[in-house]
Amino acid sequence: MKLVVLRIIRGWIACLRAGTFVTPLAIVVCLLCFAWGGTLTDSVASPRAVLRVLAWPGYADDDWVRAFENRFHAKVEVTFIDSDEALWARMHSAGPPFDVLAANTAEIQRYTHAGLLAPLDLSLIPNRLLQRPYFQHIADIRGLVEGPDAYAIPFTYSSMGLIYDRKQVALAPHSMRALWDPRYRGKVLDFNSAQHNFSFAALALGYSDPFNLSPQQMRRVARELVGLRRNLLTYYTLPEEATALFVQHHAALMFGNYGTQQVELLRRAGVDVGYVIPDEGALAWLDCWAIVRGTGSQALAYDWINYMLEPAISAQLTQREGLANTVSPAPGAEPAAGQHLVWIQRVESIGQREALWQRIESGDRLRSFTK
Amino acid sequence: MIRLGLTSKLSILLVCIGVAASGATGYYAYRANRRMLMQEAERSLLTSTQLLSQRFNAALGDVADDVLVLATMPSCVSVARGDETSSAGRARLEDVFLQFMAHHPEYLEIRLITRSHYGLERIRVDRGASGIVAVPERQLEEKGQFPYVFDTLAAMEGHVYLSPIGLKAERGADLDKSRPAMRIGAPISDAVGNKFGVLVIDIDLTQVFGRLERDLPAGYLVYLANEWGDFLIHPDATQTFGFERGRRVLMQTSFPATQPLFNGRGTTLTFNGSAQVGQNAAHAFAFVRSPFGLVDGNRFIVLGLAHSLTAALAPADALGSQIVRMVVMSSAIAVVLAVLFARALARPLRALAHAATHVFDDSRVDPLPVSRADEIGVLARCFDLMRFEIRSQMRTLHAKQQELTHLAGHDTLTGLPNRMRFMEQLDASIRHASLCGEKLAVIFIDLDGFKQINDQLGHPAGDRALVVVAQRLRGALTGTDIVARLGGDEFIILVSGVRSPEQIHDAAGRVHTAMGEAVTLGVHRMTVGASMGISEFPQDGDHAEELLAKADAAMYAAKTSSHHRPMRYQELAANEPSAECG
Numbered sequence: 035m036k037l038v039v040l041r042i043i044r045g046w047i048a049c050l051r052a053g054t055f056v057t058p059l060a061i062v063v064c065l066l067c068f069a070w071g072g073t074l075t076d077s078v079a080s081p082r083a084v085l086r087v088l089a090w091p092g093y094a095d096d097d098w099v100r101a102f103e104n105r106f107h108a109k110v111e112v113t114f115i116d117s118d119e120a121l122w123a124r125m126h127s128a129g130p131p132f133d134v135l136a137a138n139t140a141e142i143q144r145y146t147h148a149g150l151l152a153p154l155d156l157s158l159i160p161n162r163l164l165q166r167p168y169f170q171h172i173a174d175i176r177g178l179v180e181g182p183d184a185y186a187i188p189f190t191y192s193s194m195g196l197i198y199d200r201k202q203v204a205l206a207p208h209s210m211r212a213l214w215d216p217r218y219r220g221k222v223l224d225f226n227s228a229q230h231n232f233s234f235a236a237l238a239l240g241y242s243d244p245f246n247l248s249p250q251q252m253r254r255v256a257r258e259l260v261g262l263r264r265n266l267l268t269y270y271t272l273p274e275e276a277t278a279l280f281v282q283h284h285a286a287l288m289f290g291n292y293g294t295q296q297v298e299l300l301r302r303a304g305v306d307v308g309y310v311i312p313d314e315g316a317l318a319w320l321d322c323w324a325i326v327r328g329t330g331s332q333a334l335a336y337d338w339i340n341y342m343l344e345p346a347i348s349a350q351l352t353q354r355e356g357l358a359n360t361v362s363p364a365p366g367a368e369p370a371a372g373q374h375l376v377w378i379q380r381v382e383s384i385g386q387r388e389a390l391w392q393r394i395e396s397g398d399r400l401r402s403f404t405k
Numbered sequence: 406m407i408r409l410g411l412t413s414k415l416s417i418l419l420v421c422i423g424v425a426a427s428g429a430t431g432y433y434a435y436r437a438n439r440r441m442l443m444q445e446a447e448r449s450l451l452t453s454t455q456l457l458s459q460r461f462n463a464a465l466g467d468v469a470d471d472v473l474v475l476a477t478m479p480s481c482v483s484v485a486r487g488d489e490t491s492s493a494g495r496a497r498l499e500d501v502f503l504q505f506m507a508h509h510p511e512y513l514e515i516r517l518i519t520r521s522h523y524g525l526e527r528i529r530v531d532r533g534a535s536g537i538v539a540v541p542e543r544q545l546e547e548k549g550q551f552p553y554v555f556d557t558l559a560a561m562e563g564h565v566y567l568s569p570i571g572l573k574a575e576r577g578a579d580l581d582k583s584r585p586a587m588r589i590g591a592p593i594s595d596a597v598g599n600k601f602g603v604l605v606i607d608i609d610l611t612q613v614f615g616r617l618e619r620d621l622p623a624g625y626l627v628y629l630a631n632e633w634g635d636f637l638i639h640p641d642a643t644q645t646f647g648f649e650r651g652r653r654v655l656m657q658t659s660f661p662a663t664q665p666l667f668n669g670r671g672t673t674l675t676f677n678g679s680a681q682v683g684q685n686a687a688h689a690f691a692f693v694r695s696p697f698g699l700v701d702g703n704r705f706i707v708l709g710l711a712h713s714l715t716a717a718l719a720p721a722d723a724l725g726s727q728i729v730r731m732v733v734m735s736s737a738i739a740v741v742l743a744v745l746f747a748r749a750l751a752r753p754l755r756a757l758a759h760a761a762t763h764v765f766d767d768s769r770v771d772p773l774p775v776s777r778a779d780e781i782g783v784l785a786r787c788f789d790l791m792r793f794e795i796r797s798q799m800r801t802l803h804a805k806q807q808e809l810t811h812l813a814g815h816d817t818l819t820g821l822p823n824r825m826r827f828m829e830q831l832d833a834s835i836r837h838a839s840l841c842g843e844k845l846a847v848i849f850i851d852l853d854g855f856k857q858i859n860d861q862l863g864h865p866a867g868d869r870a871l872v873v874v875a876q877r878l879r880g881a882l883t884g885t886d887i888v889a890r891l892g893g894d895e896f897i898i899l900v901s902g903v904r905s906p907e908q909i910h911d912a913a914g915r916v917h918t919a920m921g922e923a924v925t926l927g928v929h930r931m932t933v934g935a936s937m938g939i940s941e942f943p944q945d946g947d948h949a950e951e952l953l954a955k956a957d958a959a960m961y962a963a964k965t966s967s968h969h970r971p972m973r974y975q976e977l978a979a980n981e982p983s984a985e986c987g
Binding site for chain 2: 220263264266267268269271272283396397398399
């Protein structure tokens with residue numbers, strides 16, 4: 035019996051000794067296998083079509099990209115940009131050309147005029163039919179259609195409406211003019227931005243084209259903005275900052291530059307706020323997908339846009355980024371019937387607006403602004 | 406594979422142990438020293454940081470005192486209220502503000518702002534590119550929309566408002582637009598506590614820190630972040646005020662270790678690392694979170710200092726190189742000692758091995774280390790005992806062998822060589838004599854009266870008689886002559902070196918004389934007598950057997966003859982024909 039045990043132990047030791055040679059051998063073999071496998075996958079991957087996407091953060095999350103790659107057997111290279119200027123620079127930089135991009139309506143118009151975008155065959159994007167009717171009628175959205183051709187498909191948007199404290203403002207305001215209401219003096223918050231302040235003030239004054247103001251309109255708007263300033267508590271820059279000010283100083287009204295995102299923040303902070311799109315309309319930005327002219331992966335680009343309009347993606351976009359999508363109606367963010375959103379466009383003179391705004395924001399007195 | 410001896414193996418093992426031990430000790434000493442120095446550097450840096458933080462707060466306190474002094478000046482209330490009678494007071498206040506600005510280079514602006522008229526500035530003294538100026542009335546602005554106005558108005562009397570630290574970018578104060586600045590304000594109130602306006606001083610933090618840093622030794626890096634972690638001061642100016650450019654640069658991102666300060670877990674921390682990503686030079690860092698501002702009580706700033714560890718660790722590196730030298734030296738010593746020790750241990754073993762291979766060669770063996778008290782001594786003693794045993798056994802064996810050899814060639818009774826030995830000697834002598842041309846003679850002796858002694862006195866007496874005869878025969882010999890007992894009462898003598906027949910004759914005569922004496926056996930005296938036959942070499946033959954046979958024949962002839970004299974074989978041969986004839 036003892037002998038048998040001794041033999042077993044010897045057998046073990048022999049195995050272990052053999053193992054000292056077998057283990058490195060096995061590792062080497064495994065590595066070789068991986069290397070071989072790697073080259074195999076590479077050789078399979080190389081013929082896979084590549085789609086180059088230029089988008090804003092949050093528009094092409096990794097899991098969406100992976101799912102798309104698997105479904106269409108393609109490889110997606112996403113490049114993120116964080117400003118309109120960066121988008122323009124990327125489109126004009128050397129390197130492999132992009133196939134599909136996301137930009138707001140004003141930028142789409144600019145790219146279309148520059149001849150950088152391909153006219154779209156809308157029949158290749160069947161998910162468009164899932165979009166809310168408002169976003170299906172792209173001809174009504176300025177900047178997306180040029181002549182007979184459509185150039186971009188709406189994807190996500192955010193409006194710049196009016197946020198109000200339901201406790202202090204019993205009736206939902208109908209106009210941005212509420213910001214000037216002396217009843218709320220010292221309880222109003224405004225966003226510190228030249229372009230949007232001029233545009234929404236012009237809208238509130240009933241000007242038909244708030245992005246192209248005549249000199250006279252400009253002077254009028256500037257004086258109105260001084261009036262607004264005198265009614266303000268202060269200006270804000272970041273949504274978190276606005277929330278803190280709103281809570282701390284019991285603000286009643288606020289121009290919601292970040293729209294529904296801000297409403298969400300305030301509700302989380304425990305403030306009972308309402309959000310309205312004023313009767314004269316609210317400024318809004320609308321980001322759309324477009325296909326770059328002359329792309330080699332046109333079919334894949336159509337697939338991408340179609341994929342982006344899927345209800346699941348749209349729902350996740352709203353859930354993750356707090357941005358309104360164009361497919362499922364988001365509660366409280368829906369442009370209801372009669373409410374209209376004024377998609378932002380390039381303004382007549384950024385420089386002039388900036389110069390005036392700096393004086394307004396700094397506290398220049400009304401008497402120094404000519405009528 | 407090289408087969409290493411015990412010395413080499415032992416040397417290598419001991420060297421390895423010695424080098425590893427000294428190396429490990431040196432390394433850990435170096436590490437411990439380095440860690441200690443680092444901790445020390447961090448500790449002193451933390452003290453500096455805390456001191457800097459305190460001094461910063463003290464500096465802000467000084468400004469706050471100035472603000473409070475100015476806000477309580479008698480003409481402030483009337484100027485803030487915009488009374489008709491205030492123009493004289495306004496001029497005086499403006500002068501005071503100008504004086505303060507002149508004495509405090511870090512003050513960028515001093516303003517008196519009224520509560521009414523949307524926070525219109527009543528007095529503003531600026532530090533501009535062209536120096537300190539009082540801004541004309543028409544350029545004054547409405548500031549009611551700024552927190553430093555409405556928050557200061559909300560502050561209690563006698564308290565100050567501290568603004569967040571921001572970039573000084575307001576129009577009219579464009580000395581340097583990218584400077585970190587902050588505002589300290591105090592409410593202006595009358596005797597009953599009605600607030601009519603605020604007094605605000607803008608301060609340039611770069612200058613404040615510049616002055617604080619002057620007290621620090623050179624080479625310190627200063628970091629300052631607000632409560633969200635945005636860098637306000639950073640050695641690399643492009644990292645500061647990222648939020649103003651839409652790209653936030655956070656302290657807790659650049660230095661993840663500082664995260665706890667922002668979560669409220671702890672107010673100080675130290676660590677070391679590189680000041681910038683990709684930079685190798687190690688720095689010690691100390692960060693201090695200190696409360697900031699008085700408005701809501703929970704605002705804070707995080708102040709940090711970094712200092713290169715190169716200087717602090719220089720002693721560690723010096724010690725490191727010294728340790729390396731020491732390790733090298735002690736390793737060398739370890740090598741020598743290991744070799745010596747291994748040799749010392751192996752020498753007695755080699756001596757034992759040598760002794761074992763040369764057990765019977767005493768002269769070539771070194772003395773064994775039997776006196777040692779250790780295991781080697783035990784081994785040596787055991788081996789020595791074993792060697793003694795072997796030697797004594799071998800000696801006994803040799804003695805036995807010699808005895809056997811002797812017995813084989815000698816007669817036990819008389820001690821004389823026996824026939825076999827005699828024949829060997831005779832053969833050898835014949836060979837020698839034939840080479841040298843010498844002559845030999847063989848004398849065959851047969852005792853005449855022996856049978857009579859045996860019969861009359863018994864065998865023991867016969868034996869004694871034989872012993873006596875043998876002694877006498879031995880005594881009768883000269884030189885190299887040999888006597889042997891052939892058996893019974895027959896003896897034989899070899900006479901070598903014969904030069905003349907007389908010599909043979911003399912020998913025969915001496916034998917005859919010796920045999921002629923009576924032998925005393927107890928009470929009896931018996932005459933033995935002997936018959937002798939002589940054969941000669943080379944005349945009678947050149948073989949031992951032949952010479953023996955011829956001497957025997959001559960002896961027989963002598964015995965049968967009447968006169969009993971020794972008979973030469975040549976005589977016998979000469980008489981033979983006559984005998985045959987007779």
